[in-house]
Amino acid sequence: MNDPIIRFDNVVKRFGDHTVLDELNFDIRKGEKVTIIGPSGSGKSTVLRILMTLEGIEGGVVHVGGEPLWHEHGPVGLVPASQAHLHRMRGQLGMVFQQFNLFPHMTVLRNITEAPVKVLGLGKAEARDRAEELLELVGLSDHAQKYPHQLSGGQQQRVGIARALAMRPNILLFDEPTSALDPELVGEVLNVIGQLSEEHDLTMLLVTHEMRFAREISDRILFFDQGRIVEEGSPAQLFTSPQRERTREFLGSELDRVLAV
Amino acid sequence: MLFGFEWDTTNALTLALSILPILMVGLWVTLQATVLGFFVALVMGMVLAVLKGARSRLVSWPAYAVTEFIRDTPLLVQLFFLYYVLPEYGIVLPAFLTGALALGIQYSAYTSEVYRAGLEAVGHDQREAARALNLSRARTFTHVIVPQAIPRIIPAMGNYLVSIMKDVPVLSVVTVLEMLNVARIVGDRTFDYLVPLSMVGGIYLILTLVASSGVRWLDRNLPNQGIPLK
Amino acid sequence: MTPHWIEYLPPLIEGAWVTLQLTVFSTFLGVVMAFLFGVGKLSHNPFIRAFSVAYIEVFRGTSLLVQLFWLYFALPLTGQAIGIDLRLPPVVAGVLALGLNIGAYGAEVVRGAIQSVHPGQHEAALALNFTPRQTMLGVTIPQAVPEMMPAFGNLAVQNLKDTALVSLISLGDMTFRAEQIRNFTQDSTVIYTMLLFMYFGMALVLTAIMRLLERRVGQWRPGKG
Numbered sequence: 107m108n109d110p111i112i113r114f115d116n117v118v119k120r121f122g123d124h125t126v127l128d129e130l131n132f133d134i135r136k137g138e139k140v141t142i143i144g145p146s147g148s149g150k151s152t153v154l155r156i157l158m159t160l161e162g163i164e165g166g167v168v169h170v171g172g173e174p175l176w177h178e179h180g181p182v183g184l185v186p187a188s189q190a191h192l193h194r195m196r197g198q199l200g201m202v203f204q205q206f207n208l209f210p211h212m213t214v215l216r217n218i219t220e221a222p223v224k225v226l227g228l229g230k231a232e233a234r235d236r237a238e239e240l241l242e243l244v245g246l247s248d249h250a251q252k253y254p255h256q257l258s259g260g261q262q263q264r265v266g267i268a269r270a271l272a273m274r275p276n277i278l279l280f281d282e283p284t285s286a287l288d289p290e291l292v293g294e295v296l297n298v299i300g301q302l303s304e305e306h307d308l309t310m311l312l313v314t315h316e317m318r319f320a321r322e323i324s325d326r327i328l329f330f331d332q333g334r335i336v337e338e339g340s341p342a343q344l345f346t347s348p349q350r351e352r353t354r355e356f357l358g359s360e361l362d363r364v365l366a367v
Numbered sequence: 368m369l370f371g372f373e374w375d376t377t378n379a380l381t382l383a384l385s386i387l388p389i390l391m392v393g394l395w396v397t398l399q400a401t402v403l404g405f406f407v408a409l410v411m412g413m414v415l416a417v418l419k420g421a422r423s424r425l426v427s428w429p430a431y432a433v434t435e436f437i438r439d440t441p442l443l444v445q446l447f448f449l450y451y452v453l454p455e456y457g458i459v460l461p462a463f464l465t466g467a468l469a470l471g472i473q474y475s476a477y478t479s480e481v482y483r484a485g486l487e488a489v490g491h492d493q494r495e496a497a498r499a500l501n502l503s504r505a506r507t508f509t510h511v512i513v514p515q516a517i518p519r520i521i522p523a524m525g526n527y528l529v530s531i532m533k534d535v536p537v538l539s540v541v542t543v544l545e546m547l548n549v550a551r552i553v554g555d556r557t558f559d560y561l562v563p564l565s566m567v568g569g570i571y572l573i574l575t576l577v578a579s580s581g582v583r584w585l586d587r588n589l590p591n592q593g594i595p596l597k
Numbered sequence: 598m599t600p601h602w603i604e605y606l607p608p609l610i611e612g613a614w615v616t617l618q619l620t621v622f623s624t625f626l627g628v629v630m631a632f633l634f635g636v637g638k639l640s641h642n643p644f645i646r647a648f649s650v651a652y653i654e655v656f657r658g659t660s661l662l663v664q665l666f667w668l669y670f671a672l673p674l675t676g677q678a679i680g681i682d683l684r685l686p687p688v689v690a691g692v693l694a695l696g697l698n699i700g701a702y703g704a705e706v707v708r709g710a711i712q713s714v715h716p717g718q719h720e721a722a723l724a725l726n727f728t729p730r731q732t733m734l735g736v737t738i739p740q741a742v743p744e745m746m747p748a749f750g751n752l753a754v755q756n757l758k759d760t761a762l763v764s765l766i767s768l769g770d771m772t773f774r775a776e777q778i779r780n781f782t783q784d785s786t787v788i789y790t791m792l793l794f795m796y797f798g799m800a801l802v803l804t805a806i807m808r809l810l811e812r813r814v815g816q817w818r819p820g821k822g
């Protein structure tokens with residue numbers, strides 16, 4: 107638990123005139139489970155998308171595993187990263203998407219084995235064995251030969267998790283993994299994520315509206331608003347005695363939201 | 368010499384300049400055939416669309432079959448058919464009219480679908496609203512459905528107008544002196560096909576690019592809420 | 598005495614075989630062109646993009662018959678000027694003109710279908726560290742192909758019909774044979790009626806094959822499996 111595995115150093119992200127991340131700074135240590143909460147449009151998903159290299163940055167430096175993500179060391183200081191550098195860095199990360207984004211034209215099994223075979227160069231048999239283990243982990247061993255559209259949303263998302271794990275990432279990013287699910291399917295996905303959180307090597311960064319779940323599994327909570335971290339702390343601290351007015355307001359409104367359902 | 372214009376075969380450039388007026392004579396025929404063919408396609412397509420929409424299957428089914436048959440057979444063969452078969456039954460038309468008729472028939476299969484798709488795209492809710500207002504069926508059709516269908520129909524028809532123009536060269540086989548035929552005659556006589564045929568290609572490219580951007584402009588600028596008939 | 602139409606059949610069927618070959622070869626060339634330039638139009642490289650746009654506009658913007666005559670009559674003269682023999686046998690000129698023409702229309706179909714693939718698919722592919730090439734071949738195109746099939750079906754029938762034009766550069770297809778018989782017998786009504794129905798029949802078979810193919814490539818889709 108020494109050097110941070112993820113470090114945001116004065117990171118700026120803009121969409122046109124709109125500043126999404128405003129000189130953002132934070133660290134995450136190896137093996138830490140961190141949840142980002144905050145109102146929609148606060149930039150929390152953007153943090154994950156920048157880490158997964160789906161979005162570039164306009165200022166600052168992002169470090170992953172001690173190396174700059176969007177930059178490379180040039181002869182004099184940092185230069186923008188090459189495709190090769192990004193390709194190498196992406197190997198450390200995996201992502202679970204809100205809309206699952208499974209490949210609809212592949213069976214469940216192939217969804218999981220395709221990248222290990224094509225990208226990591228794993229043998230087919232080896233990739234298949236690994237995929238079967240992962241399917242067992244997410245409780246879908248019987249569904250290997252089905253196509254995504256034959257599964258429920260919750261099952262699809264569990265495949266999404268297995269697919270990300272198959273690439274053996276050090277860091278797993280969850281972008282509102284249960285937001286697109288019917289309420290009765292949320293539990294099965296949270297169970298799988300909860301199970302994963304007990305694995306001590308895996309660093310997890312989670313964006314979610316499931317406050318109770320965040321409280322159970324997180325080592326630390328970051329509360330985002332308008333592209334900045336307003337408050338951070340342990341779940342106990344942040345949920346029971348928030349220091350900032352804005353945090354209290356948000357938690358209150360989330361509580362109303364949950365009660366209204 | 369053709370149409371009273373001499374050509375100058377000194378070099379490619381002088382040839383090109385000297386035959387430009389000749390090609391323009393051919394282009395004029397091409398455009399006439401396009402417009403006449405388009406007109407036939409609009410009218411005949413409308414007839415087919417109405418027949419296909421008929422309540423009786425005895426009417427609608429043959430209309431579908433005819434549309435499919437026209438759509439699945441080549442323009443060239445339809446043209447030959449009209450050109451050689453009609454006279455056997457005493458109908459003798461000038462080659463130009465036969466050609467325009469063939470173009471019109473071929474494209475009526477496509478335009479009839481445009482009418483139908485345009486009318487069907489006007490939502491069910493519009494028809495129900497009209498019924499709720501107690502409008503008669505005829506009035507609903509002319510005042511509610513047609514005005515909303517027109518902005519969808521016009522751009523699609525515009526695309527077929529461009530397609531018809533590109534098919535006019537087929538009429539050269541029955542001696543119509545449209546642009547390509549004129550260019551071939553020039554080629555036959557000057558022993559240079561490269562210049563006249565390339566010029567025809569260039570003129571076509573300009574015409575279709577202009578026409579297509581015109582269609583796109585229409586597509587963007589026609590009012591979405593519909594065009595009243597009055 | 599056998600009716601005349603039976604005597605017409607053998608040469609017409611011989612022509613139909615040529616028509617069929619022309620359709621198959623030019624459709625195949627057209628598909629290759631469509632993918633090459635449809636993907637090319639979406640390239641990040643401005644030269645590839647410009648070249649693709651030029652190809653698509655030129656072959657869609659000029660008439661097929663103009664293209665056919667250009668390849669058959671004008672190209673050899675160009676070759677002469679630069680000292681290369683570019684005289685094409687009619688069958689090569691025919692397949693080239695048909696394939697290049699239909700390929701330009703197909704390229705727009707391919708481009709549209711590729712763009713219709715959900716952006717989330719690209720994000721998932723990137724997150725799994727696929728290279729752009731692996732993404733295109735493994736994720737995007739397989740999902741875009743079923744999207745293209747209905748339009749490709751129409752283009753294939755269009756191509757079958759367009760093969761009739763090669764009779765004008767004296768290639769012995771079905772229409773050419775019919776013309777020969779008509780010149781000989783003047784029995785226009787019978788010959789052209791037969792010819793129309795033979796094209797119609799071939800088009801129906803082609804449409805049925807394309808439908809089967811469409812179902813085959815879209816097996817994984819909801820409600821199609």
